[in-house]
Amino acid sequence: xxxxxxxRLLQSVVVVAVMSLIVFIGVNIVGNPVDMLIxxxxxxxxxxxxxxxxxxxxxxxxxxMFFVKNALQGDLGKxxxxxxxxxxxxxxxxxxxxxxxxxxxxxxVIIGVPLGVIAGMRPTAISSRIIMxxxxxxxxxxxxxxxxxxxxxxxxxxxxxPSTGRGDTVSVLGIEVSFLTVDGLRHMLMPALNxxxxxxxxxxxxxxxxxxxxMHQDYVKFxxxxxxSETRVIMVHVLKxxxxxxxTVLGLEFGSLIAFSVxxxxxxxxxxxxxxxxxxIHNLDRPIIVAxxxxxxxxxxxxxxxxxxxxxxxxxxxxxKDAGQ
Amino acid sequence: MSxxxxxxxxxxxxxxxxxxxxxxxxxxxxxxxxxFFVLLGIIFIAIFAPVISPTDPYDLAKVSxxxxxxxxxxxxxxxxxxxxxxxxSGRDLLSSIFYGLRISLGVGVLSGVIALCIxxxxxxxxxxxGGYVDTLIMRIVDIQLxxxxxxxxxILISVLxxxxxxxxxxxxxxxxxxxxxxxxxxxxVERNKEYIEAASCLALSNNRIVFRHLLPNCLPPLIxxxxxxxxxxxxLEATLSFLGVGxxxxxxxxxxxxxxxxxxxxxxLYWVSFFPGIALLIxxxxxxxxxxxxxxxxxxxxxx
Numbered sequence: 001x002x003x004x005x006x007x008r009l010l011q012s013v014v015v016v017a018v019m020s021l022i023v024f025i026g027v028n029i030v031g032n033p034v035d036m037l038i039x040x041x042x043x044x045x046x047x048x049x050x051x052x053x054x055x056x057x058x059x060x061x062x063x064x065m066f067f068v069k070n071a072l073q074g075d076l077g078k079x080x081x082x083x084x085x086x087x088x089x090x091x092x093x094x095x096x097x098x099x100x101x102x103x104x105x106x107x108x109v110i111i112g113v114p115l116g117v118i119a120g121m122r123p124t125a126i127s128s129r130i131i132m133x134x135x136x137x138x139x140x141x142x143x144x145x146x147x148x149x150x151x152x153x154x155x156x157x158x159x160x161x162p163s164t165g166r167g168d169t170v171s172v173l174g175i176e177v178s179f180l181t182v183d184g185l186r187h188m189l190m191p192a193l194n195x196x197x198x199x200x201x202x203x204x205x206x207x208x209x210x211x212x213x214x215m216h217q218d219y220v221k222f223x224x225x226x227x228x229s230e231t232r233v234i235m236v237h238v239l240k241x242x243x244x245x246x247x248t249v250l251g252l253e254f255g256s257l258i259a260f261s262v263x264x265x266x267x268x269x270x271x272x273x274x275x276x277x278x279x280x281i282h283n284l285d286r287p288i289i290v291a292x293x294x295x296x297x298x299x300x301x302x303x304x305x306x307x308x309x310x311x312x313x314x315x316x317x318x319x320x321k322d323a324g325q
Numbered sequence: 326m327s328x329x330x331x332x333x334x335x336x337x338x339x340x341x342x343x344x345x346x347x348x349x350x351x352x353x354x355x356x357x358x359x360x361f362f363v364l365l366g367i368i369f370i371a372i373f374a375p376v377i378s379p380t381d382p383y384d385l386a387k388v389s390x391x392x393x394x395x396x397x398x399x400x401x402x403x404x405x406x407x408x409x410x411x412x413x414s415g416r417d418l419l420s421s422i423f424y425g426l427r428i429s430l431g432v433g434v435l436s437g438v439i440a441l442c443i444x445x446x447x448x449x450x451x452x453x454x455g456g457y458v459d460t461l462i463m464r465i466v467d468i469q470l471x472x473x474x475x476x477x478x479x480i481l482i483s484v485l486x487x488x489x490x491x492x493x494x495x496x497x498x499x500x501x502x503x504x505x506x507x508x509x510x511x512x513x514v515e516r517n518k519e520y521i522e523a524a525s526c527l528a529l530s531n532n533r534i535v536f537r538h539l540l541p542n543c544l545p546p547l548i549x550x551x552x553x554x555x556x557x558x559x560x561l562e563a564t565l566s567f568l569g570v571g572x573x574x575x576x577x578x579x580x581x582x583x584x585x586x587x588x589x590x591x592x593x594l595y596w597v598s599f600f601p602g603i604a605l606l607i608x609x610x611x612x613x614x615x616x617x618x619x620x621x622x623x624x625x626x627x628x629x
Contacts, residue, residue: 015468019480026484140610142560144567145602148587152595163591259476266568267587281483281570289483296476304471 008308012301019297023290024067076294077287079280086291090273094295096166097265097272099177101257103192105250108199113246115200116207117234123212131204138201143260147194147267154190162187164269191268195261199253203246210242217241255303259296350622357618360611367608370423371430378420383577412585412597421582422604428578430608432489433559436496441551443497444504445543449535451505452512463509466502474499478561482570492571496558507550511543518542545623552616556609563605579605 058066070076076086119128155163166187169176178184214220215238223233262274269275273292280288352358370377411417451462469477481495515521516539524534565571566580567587574581579601586598 011464011468022480022484136613137610140556140606140613142563142602142605142609144564145583145598145605148583148590148598148602152590152599156591156595256473256476259473259479262475262479263564263568277479277483278568278570293480293483300472300476 004312005309008305012305015301016294016297020068020071020294021064023293024064071294076291079285079288081280081283081285081288086287087295089288090276090291090295093271093273093276095176096178096270097258097261097274099179100188100192100195100261100264100270100272101254103179103188104196104199104257105254107192107196108203108250109246111196112200112203113207113239113243116204117211117239117242119204120208120211121215121234123208128208132208135201135204138197138204141197143194143198144263144267146197147190147264150190150194151267161190163190166271191264191270194267195257195264198260199250199257202249202253206246206249207242210245211238214238214241252303252307255300258299347622351618354618354621357614360614360618363607364611364615367426367611368430371427374423374427378417378423380417380420382416382421382424412582412589418582418596418600421577422579422601425577425579425582425601426604426608428572428576429559429562429580429605432493432496432562432572432578433555436493436558436562437500437551437555439493440497440500440554441504441547444501445508445540445547447501448505448508449512449540449543452509452516453531453535459509462505466506469502470506474557474561475564478565479570482565487570487573489572489576492562492565495565496562499561500554500558503550503554504547507546508543511546512539515539515542549616549620549623552612552619556612556616559605559612560609579608 074087078084079086079089082089115131115134119131122128151163154161166178166184169178169181169184171177178188220233220237223237224230228237258274261270261272262277264270265272265275266278273295276288277292279285280292351361375381412421447462451459477499478495481498482491485491485494520542521534521538524538529538562571562578563580563583566578567584569584571580572578577585582601583598583605586594586596586601590598
């Protein structure tokens with residue numbers, strides 16, 4: 001067990017190291033750091049001074065060590081646009097993104113599971129076919145376009161919901177959150193639903209497959225034979241069993257929600273870290289890009305590591321297979 | 326004379342070739358068949374966009390600012406009907422969509438083909454050599470696939486920069502891993518079958534065994550992955566272009582058209598982003614439906 005965890009930890013460290021190398025190469029070798037880091041109006045002496053300060057006159061491997069050393073101390077440079085520490089700017093935006101992703105995850109379960117169970121109970125009924133067609137559409141529709149259409153219908157035509165921003169926030173333990181205010185919830189409804197759409201489709205499929213399988217199991221037959229009502233059979237016995245794969249998959253998908261929030265945040269002008277990244281790419285604000293990439297890789301590596309460890313605890317075959325390789 | 330030729334033509338049709346069987350299996354699902362013809366239509370439009378478009382939306386001499394922001398169905402001053410309306414610069418939206426489809430489909434298919442070649446070569450290599458080569462390649466594939474495609478694409482774009490070539494490189498790097506994994510998995514199964522053993526007994530060269538015997542038998546799952554991945558690539562490119570980090574303004578794909586429409590949507594000009602989105606949706610849905618049916622037809626285990 002501990003061998004498995006150590007192996008996985010080492011692998012994660014390697015991934016982070018490789019990513020830092022790729023990002024470093026991207027910024028310093030593919031692109032020209034002098035053009036990116038120095039004000040174009042600066043004169044020759046100023047340029048020479050900055051090159052010396054940034055260590056750009058030194059060999060490449062020394063530059064990389066310098067970058068790593070600073071990164072480990074939490075210094076990924078200052079944003080050109082905001083003039084503040086890039087890392088601090090990203091961390092300030094994390095709560096907004098995580099909040100949106102959490103609400104989207106919750107929506108995926110609340111909307112997806114009942115629809116999937118209905119579709120699984122009577123696979124040939126018209127209602128089930130409509131649900132499954134909807135799920136295929138959910139997979140095929142480009143997220144950003146659905147977001148636009150939502151804004152067009154609910155914000156422009158009907159005027160029910162606000163289309164941009166986060167609304168009122170309250171401070172909980174020093175973190176600003178919007179889901180505790182009515183205005184914040186109104187702002188959150190559309191972006192969260194938009195982000196959840198793909199996951200709702202996924203949950204519908206999982207829940208449907210699970211229900212179809214469970215309906216033929218002995219425990220369901222036994223529960224019915226005991227004279228339990230159909231509602232109780234479904235709500236208690238079937239639901240409990242199909243939730244295991246749903247929860248596992250959604251845990252894995254949390255990271256992808258954070259990655260996809262880049263799109264949703266751009267459509268709804270949600271002030272999260274994804275929006276910050278896109279703005280930074282437009283403004284060529286390199287330190288922000290580097291900081292975002294390093295943070296998101298770290299988040300992913302941690303999520304994957306946790307899921308792997310959890311899996312190996314739940315299913316011994318995973319770690320045995322890995323040890324055998 | 327005519328009788329003889331009729332017989333001569335009719336006779337070979339009765340022999341059921343694999344292709345024939347495949348086509349009739351595919352046509353069993355009417356929705357997939359419709360999707361297939363829609364897809365053919367889209368490909369036709371993409372190829373012949375300059376010929377069939379009512380106007381050339383990027384010919385500055387013909388586009389008039391006086392025609393801007395017209396609703397769908399209105400006529401211009403030269404009596405040209407704008408069936409889907411015009412954008413803020415007075416370009417006919419229908420023509421823009423035709424040209425946009427050309428770019429979106431072109432980028433999607435080109436990146437798909439390159440990724441298919443690179444990915445299958447790497448996957449075959451992993452399956453063929455096994456051992457450390459296999460472990461190393463599959464570890465890289467696993468790690469890459471543990472990140473969502475959009476994130477990998479964003480990382481690559483922010484490192485590579487903008488441009489048509491850059492976005493194709495990014496899409497190839499996003500997709501190769503799917504092909505590599507599919508080919509490796511199938512090749513490992515196929516490698517142990519009798520026909521490969523027979524080919525080895527005939528002392529055929531390694532290259533011949535891999536490319537003439539092993540690869541053709543790995544094709545069915547590869548075709549399915551290729552259709553699904555092409556739809557993904559088109560959708561991903563549209564998303565990146567919408568975010569403004571994809572194709573440059575000089576190559577207006579569907580994503581960029583939608584992004585342009587986004588800016589004027591709040592003033593009620595819904596059609597500028599609505600119709601390009603519908604075009605994108607029809608493309609992706611029809612590719613996915615064809616892909617779904619291909620998977621059912623090409624997988625013998627699923628056949629009743």
